[in-house]
Amino acid sequence: MGEVRRIAKPFFPWVGGKLFLLPYIFQLLPRRAPRLLEVCGGSGAVTLGLGAGYAPLRVYNDIDADLANLFRCARDRPLALLRELDFLPLHARADFEVVLRFLNHGYDPNDFLEEELQIAEEYFPPMDRQEVKKLLVGRANLPDVQRAAAYYLSIRYSYSATGNSFGGRSVELRRFLGLLRRASDALQGVVVENKDCCDVVRQYARTGAVIYADPPYLEAERMYAPSFALRDHVRLHDCLCAPAARDSHIVLSYNSHPDILDLFAPDFYIVGFDRPNPMARQEDSRYHELLMTNFDPSPMLNRQLSLLDNPGLVSSDRPELRILSAPTGRLPRVWDWPQD
Numbered sequence: 001m002g003e004v005r006r007i008a009k010p011f012f013p014w015v016g017g018k019l020f021l022l023p024y025i026f027q028l029l030p031r032r033a034p035r036l037l038e039v040c041g042g043s044g045a046v047t048l049g050l051g052a053g054y055a056p057l058r059v060y061n062d063i064d065a066d067l068a069n070l071f072r073c074a075r076d077r078p079l080a081l082l083r084e085l086d087f088l089p090l091h092a093r094a095d096f097e098v099v100l101r102f103l104n105h106g107y108d109p110n111d112f113l114e115e116e117l118q119i120a121e122e123y124f125p126p127m128d129r130q131e132v133k134k135l136l137v138g139r140a141n142l143p144d145v146q147r148a149a150a151y152y153l154s155i156r157y158s159y160s161a162t163g164n165s166f167g168g169r170s171v172e173l174r175r176f177l178g179l180l181r182r183a184s185d186a187l188q189g190v191v192v193e194n195k196d197c198c199d200v201v202r203q204y205a206r207t208g209a210v211i212y213a214d215p216p217y218l219e220a221e222r223m224y225a226p227s228f229a230l231r232d233h234v235r236l237h238d239c240l241c242a243p244a245a246r247d248s249h250i251v252l253s254y255n256s257h258p259d260i261l262d263l264f265a266p267d268f269y270i271v272g273f274d275r276p277n278p279m280a281r282q283e284d285s286r287y288h289e290l291l292m293t294n295f296d297p298s299p300m301l302n303r304q305l306s307l308l309d310n311p312g313l314v315s316s317d318r319p320e321l322r323i324l325s326a327p328t329g330r331l332p333r334v335w336d337w338p339q340d
Helices: 018-028 043-048 063-077 077-082 093-105 110-123 126-156 173-187 199-204 230-241 258-264
Strands: 035-038 059-060 192-193 209-213 249-256 269-276 285-293 322-325
Touching: 018 043, 018 249, 018 285, 035 043, 035 199, 043 059, 043 173, 059 063, 059 199, 059 230, 059 269, 063 077, 063 126, 063 192, 077 126, 077 173, 199 230, 230 258, 249 258
Parallel strands: 035 059, 035 209, 059 192, 209 249
Antiparallel strands: 249 285, 269 285, 269 322
């Protein structure tokens, strides 16, 4: 009988999170891989959902330094993170603004660490010196946890999980504790990076590696920080088509935008489905979800998922994936975008 992997769900809300897409994404992935790279990490839904044991090397990356720090703290210091969150919940916009001020102007005790270590060297006897140094170094690491807690709160209490406006939503603390505990378990052994997505692809891509990319959707970049402009989508495309990544198993998620289709359709299979659009005013409005692969996905489409194939996400009533287009070969194209 196969191994049941330690899996988890994202432990915080995230704009553009892919939890609902996991059954579709996991259909397109092999049961095991030598490497898993989630290069535009966001909520980490794929890394957490596949769990420990899916690949010997798992890499979560996001260009947002606060997001990468939150994942490191969830992996390495979940109890310290919980301690910092003991003032949950926030009750008013004023509390939320305090959190934002900390994120924007927080001090870094590492700036003073060297000076304090020198003072300890001068004023404490040898027997006490090492203990004092341990305390100083430990205290210098604390702001990472404090910042992670503040960042979590800014997301959890913001409107639509954007992190910049107060939404006043309540927190079910017991549920959060369970999510964080399971996420910490699933993140053990995961390499957490804070780099440009293309740099991570170039560094870690190998033959047979699974690369999942969920870049900010085109014309929705204002919801994310840092920004991701059209030229960045072009860079990501070119990086994934380069020889370093060509022998990897690549899956991307995107919105159905003409410029994205124009960019990716010559080189990738496009699969997708329609779902209701709860954000639209029209009652029958539909939203087109796309997944793109650098391999023929037809043998894997709409296969039955099991707890051993992709644990925790057995198939249910949902729209079926269908192939919308196959690669046609690239035509010369000059892309024009602002240079600033």
